[in-house]
Amino acid sequence: MVSSSHEALHRIFQQEPGLFSRVARHLGVAFPPPLSASELSTDLTETRPLERRVDTLLRMDTEDGSFVLAVESQSAPSAHKPASWAYYLSHVYAKYGVPPVLLVVCPDRKTAAWAAQQFDIGPRQWPSLTLRPLVLGPNDVPVIDSPDEAARDIPLTILSAALHRCEPEADAILNALAKALKSLSADDEITAGTFIELTEQGLGTSQAADLWRHLMAVDLSFFQSQTAQKLRQEGREEGREEGRAEGQANALLLLLHHRGVEVTEGDRERIESCDDLDVLDLWLTRAIAATSMAEVFAAGGETSSTAD
Known part of the structure; x- marks a missing residue:
């Protein structure tokens, strides 16, 4: 089963593809920053029934040309992984x-x-293939414990927190990151929510995760309340033109899209057909922290259409 911390270690590069060129410098390799980056399908399955999936796959277009970046999150040595990686490439x-x-x-x-x-890979006398991964570990990413430095590169700070999560420096990194997130403008609240979620995933079950949850509850709870108020207001402003319920439904769907929550056609129809503003308001509030439509619709007898 794939863990949340596993997901965060490669998803951060989806969120901020330019992070790769910045961290590669710590490995002594100079990659130019991408002029553009686009996600590719991570499904490397052949026609035969053998499924192979790389964690994250990005096409990076730079001034020196293009390359495909495959990011793998690896939590322990594995004898079969080199062969899988060679296959991926x-x-x-x-x-x-x-x-x-x-x-x-x-x-x-x-x-x-x-x-x-x-x-x-191959016989000792003549290896047919040589695999040379670039590797990021705790020694390769700096400890970022200054709020000013954290604010300059929040994705790198998240990666720093994830890789140093079991070390004494973790608390200082998280405090710096919390202050940096708090300095984001109101327009960046949805992005901040993504960063908060990635950080929590990256910390896994470490003690640092408890500190992070406390920091979020005490220092950054305003993100959820401000986001909820903002989305409600947007929904009601749009509602004056198209109908208040329709405006609320559109705001809810927009939030779910930004948070990456999968919405089926049945879920969408259920939201768009709802004309109860109180119910839509409740769903909107839940969607701020929900990871699935079941969580949005749950409680009070509500169940997602995806579970039917």
Whole structure:
């Protein structure tokens, strides 16, 4: 089962593709920042019934050309992984015709040291293939414990917190990150919500996760309340033109889209057909923190159409 902390270590590169060129400098490799980046399908399954999926796959277009960045989150050494990684890179190159780069993000030093070695695939006398991953571990990402520095690069600070989550520096990183998020403008509230969620996922079940939840409850609770108020207001302003219920429904769907919550056609129809402003208001409030439509519709006898 894929863990939330596993997800955060590669999803941060989906949220901020330019982070790759910045962290690569810590590995002694200079990649130009992307002029654009687009997500590619992570499904590398062949026609035969064998499913292979890379964690994150991004096409990066830079002034020096294009490459495909495959990001893998690896929590422990695994004997079969080098062969899988070699397959991913070969398949990506054959499918897209663009040079691939493998970045392995590891939350502990032992796994990072294992992943950083050169993997020769083939007989000792003549290896047919050499795999050289770029590896990010706790030693490769700086401890960011200054709010000013954190504010300059929030995605890098999130990665720093995730990779140092079990170390004494974790508390200082999280305090700096909380202050940096608090300085974001009202227009950045939905982005802030994504950053808050990624940070919590990246911390996993570590003690630092408890501190983060406390910081969110005490220092950043205004994000949820302000976001709710803002979306309600947007919904009601739009409602004066198109009908208040329709405006609320549109605001709810917009929030779900930004948070990446999967909405089925049945869910969409249920939202758009609801004319009870109190119910829509309740769903809107729940959607701020929900990770599924079941959570949005649940309680009080409400159940998602996806569960029917």
